[in-house]
Amino acid sequence: MTQDSTADWQARPRVSLRLVAQAAGVSIATASRVLNDGPDKASAETVLRVREAAERLGYRPGGAAQALRRRESRIVAVLAAALINPVMATIVASIGHALRAEGLVMALCDTHEDAAIQDDFLTEMQAQNARAFVLVGAVDSPGLTRLRAAGAPLIFVNRPDPGPAPGGAYVGIDNAAAGEALARHVLALGTQRAILLHGSLERTAGTERARGIRAAFxxxxxxxxxxxEAPGLDQLTGGxxxxxxxxxxRDPPRAVLCLSDALAYGAWRGARxxxxxxxxxxxxFDNLLFNDWVAPWLSxxxxxxxAFGPAVLAQLPAxxxxxxxxxxxxxxxxxG
Amino acid sequence: MTQDSTADWQARPRVSLRLVAQAAGVSIATASRVLNDGPDKASAETVLRVREAAERLGYRPGGAAQALRRRESRIVAVLAAALINPVMATIVASIGHALRAEGLVMALCDTHEDAAIQDDFLTEMQAQNARAFVLVGAVDSPGLTRLRAAGAPLIFVNRPDPGPAPGGAYVGIDNAAAGEALARHVLALGTQRAILLHGSLERTAGTERARGIRAAFxxxxxxxxxxxEAPGLDQLTGGxxxxxxxxxxRDPPRAVLCLSDALAYGAWRGARxxxxxxxxxxxxFDNLLFNDWVAPWLSxxxxxxxAFGPAVLAQLPAxxxxxxxxxxxxxxxxxG
Known part of the structure; x- marks a missing residue:
């Protein structure tokens, strides 16, 4: 097999509707009706034959052409602030699973909390007519401001819209209530003194968690x-x-309330x-996947x-x- | 601000080249030359003016239209078998970083080792004229077979092409050599007996690692x-x-060689x-990000x-x- 270069690959013709129609022994119009308009437009036997041929040949309605014509796309753009964080990866997996059940395709971006990366992907996915934008931990950015102003479908997950006013739906826990519940639990154990170990409080999830903890105390x-305060490095090093x-x-409190498990991992290493x-x-906070395995000391x-996937899906239409x-x-x- | 539904959003007109040209005070042809053909097609001052207007208005060459016209795209499709694994998330981050430096955009998919998810994304990205396909841990699938046969640009990362014959480039460690080096180290410590703790050996990374370890012993x-053998659940539970x-x-060997850190996490919990x-x-194997923090007992x-990003980039053109x-x-x- 000769191997084409990437440029050659992109210049190749793709499997045409004509080829599918020929293989299925039907007219192009019939093949188009079946594949583009839906299965109720032909007899069951014809539908089967056309679909089998399309599958075998690897035919797909040209994504770009179709998106352009219909201004719709199967793609939902999902942006995650840090996929290295297993809790974020798990949330994203749940969203991908839910979208897939609806025939949608998740195109994912790891923004690394970087406004420029976030904007580049937002703009590219906008140009691809992405159906909606799901931001699992957004940072504020000019691109986000523009999408907000344009009324783009935005869903903020796990961290509310970082902008001055919410520009989309929020899906996640009530961080203030969670912080308050955690602090109440610690206080109920008879602990009167505790450390609040936090990173940057510019991110609203942390802000809310700290607010709840402070209120309970x-x-x-x-x-x-x-x-x-953990210095503004990564959370592990910061912790x-x-x-x-x-x-x-001089007399450090025994209870250390960390605003994330990553901070707690760092704190534990420091103590160890x-x-x-x-x-x-x-x-x-977060109950990282690995806690049960290698961090049995962490609550x-x-x-x-x-729970994230279905909740995001429920917001998706509007x-x-x-x-x-x-x-x-x-x-x-x-x-124990 | 009224909030549009997703459907309304997709029906909205986007910022046109005409609007950009008007704002910059140039003809549409000039704006097009600057934005679509490159900066050497107009005076420096005109280039600046057009780009400033495009940036301010949020104009992008229509992705779908452009991709269709040129059969090229900024998008590189990257598929990862399990983003929950921090080592995979780190590899993906490195690839995204390298692509970005070249003006390319990574569209990511978590395949969860599922052939159907992998194929759905491959086909969708093919329809979007993705420039290449980077598979960080591929499973064999009909879609992959089709892309291989079509000579699509495929780069397999961390795990070689799972098919009968390599259909693309491989970027990753020499797993057999790594297994052999690890086993030699253990033997050099005077250890004569060891456990080889492995999951499925259908994945070639594990196969190769086991081969190297066995050769050294x-x-x-x-x-x-x-x-x-760990049962075929997830690696943590399997370990x-x-x-x-x-x-x-009766007399278990003290040294336990696990073919992945996730298996070792599971094994450690079992021992604990x-x-x-x-x-x-x-x-x-893998040296997971969290090892230094919560698994100081693991080599x-x-x-x-x-190293992954630049290596993938070097393979990208062909x-x-x-x-x-x-x-x-x-x-x-x-x-210690």
């Missing part, structure tokens, strides 16, 4: 909450460095390397990842600015 | 390698159940829950994830069937 007389601050306190991992109870606020779909959360306690 | 007189088999051996985690030295074969680009690997030893 403020409601208890004599309870003390010491905030320690490690923040734990060094905690360890340098100081030989003090037994001295702290760590709490996190974490969990949401069923499989996501409304400001509408919020809160998924249920629960506190996953470490064993 | 076969070369040492009296060395003993006991193979234990857990395989470790139960190991623990039931039996109170025997101190009794085993665990080895893996693992590592490859620099940043990936050749059967060509292999081996990335360097090293053994990342646990501290």
């Amino acid at each position: 403020a409601a208890v007389p004599d309870a003390e909450l010491i905030a320690v 490690l460095q923040a734990m060094a601050q905690v360890l340098s306190l 390397e100081a030989g003090r991992q037994e001295g702290f109870d760590l709490y996190g 974490s606020v969990a949401v069923d990842p499989a 996501p409304r600015a400001g509408s919020r779909c809160f998924l249920p959360h629960r506190l996953h306690l470490r064993p | 076969a070369a040492v007189p009296d060395a003993e390698l006991i193979a234990v 857990l159940q395989a470790m139960a088999q190991v623990l039931s051996l 829950e039996a109170g025997r985690q101190e009794g085993f030295d665990l080895y893996g 693992s074969v590592a490859v620099d994830p940043a 990936p050749r069937a059967g060509s292999r680009c081996f990335l360097p690997h090293r053994l990342h030893l646990r501290p």
